[in-house]
Each structure stands twice: as structure tokens, then as C-alpha cells.
Amino acid sequence: MKRLIFDIILFLSVFIFPWWVASIFAVIGIFIYQQFYEFLGVGIIIYAIYTIPGSIFITSPFWFSLCLSIIYLGIQFIRRHIILYKNEI
Numbered sequence: 001m002k003r004l005i006f007d008i009i010l011f012l013s014v015f016i017f018p019w020w021v022a023s024i025f026a027v028i029g030i031f032i033y034q035q036f037y038e039f040l041g042v043g044i045i046i047y048a049i050y051t052i053p054g055s056i057f058i059t060s061p062f063w064f065s066l067c068l069s070i071i072y073l074g075i076q077f078i079r080r081h082i083i084l085y086k087n088e089i
Contacts, residue, residue, distance in 0.1 A: 003033055010042060019046050030075050043068040 006029060013022040026042045047064050 019050050
């Protein structure tokens, strides 16, 4: 139930608050919940809303998805090596 409420607040924050506030909520969610795949969904929604169309490679959806996936996997890797999470995993 707590995760559902957090998810609702997270997805509403994408539309109500600036993109960086929703991003902070998403990163906090990764540290609070196991396998928080909503991070990727929020990232895609933020990209769809706030992106500026352009022809350079850095603004492509492929590049953004790749960076988002690397960030997610990196945070998961770091999370496993934090002492506070040793007992949970």
C-alpha cells in the first residue's frame, strides 16, 4: 500500500512539479523499494514532456533510454554495496 501511494505521488509530481523534483523522488524510490522499475517509466514521461527536438545524437530517445538504463543499473549496483542494505539483499 505504501508503494502504491508513493507511485501515485511520483507520477503526479511529474506533471505538477519541475522535472528535477520528480527526478529526486524517483531516485529516492530506488533506495526505498526493491526493484523500483517505475524510475524508468518516470524518466520516459519526463523525456516526453520536457525534451527539445533536435537533430543531434544527444537528444535522441535512444541515447536518453541508454543513459537512463545505465543510471538505474549503476544505482542498483551502488545500493548493493551500501552497508545499510546488506541484510536486505
